[in-house]
């Protein structure tokens with residue numbers, strides 16, 4: 469039986485042609501299921517018996533929940549005359565996507581999960597890999613946001629009398645990286661927030677020299693490497709307010725430029741001593 473298939477272009481934000489063609493090839497050579505199908509591509513989606521639709525997220529499919537990666541009706545031969553939709557999540561790597569489409573097309577041929585002995589791809593769960601994303605080490609900008617919410621943690625370090633002065637210095641530090649300057653290719657913005665929970669940058673005073681920082685990162689795909697920064701804490705030393713802006717700007721420079729060392733930073737953070745050691749950026 470000839471079965472016309474098409475891919476819904478409206479929902480397609482990434483080309484999965486290879487996965488679709490691979491899945492169709494798989495079934496065109498099989499005779500398991502409730503009917504034999506000769507899948508033929510039709511360019512007009514409204515004429516397709518099977519419409520493959522790529523969607524961001526499938527939250528429910530006939531008794532299955534959030535972990536669902538694809539969804540299709542279980543069909544008998546006569547049902548296929550009606551236009552049927554196969555939904556597939558669009559965040560998986562090509563090979564995984566092909567496996568999902570094969571599985572869902574299996575349902576449209578009447579196969580159910582209990583048929584996985586005969587057709588392994590009909591197993592209820594199949595291994596999937598997320599689309600590989602650029603690792604953090606290869607990114608020039610490692611944040612998913614340009615909106616920086618800064619929490620100034622004064623507990624036990626800064627008195628309420630000093631606090632405004634320190635806040636002003638921190639603000640001067642981040643201003644070095646805002647769009648008024650030309651140091652970043654991204655337009656980033658900063659603002660103080662009242663709680664740590666809202667913040668992606670925390671600033672805390674310490675007694676050591678200079679500035680230190682730690683950060684947390686996300687792994688957003690299926691490999692072993694990290695892809696993006698989640699948040700960071702800056703430990704700004706030297707309780708001399710004159711240096712707080714410089715120290716804040718230094719740490720932010722490393723984090724915003726995803727720099728490995730000072731040579732990747734612009735002046736005056738690049739380690740070039742033309743300004744002299746003590747003549748740092750102060751005001």
Ligand SMILES: [Zn+2]
Pocket residue numbers: 571575581592
């Ligand atoms: Zn299934």
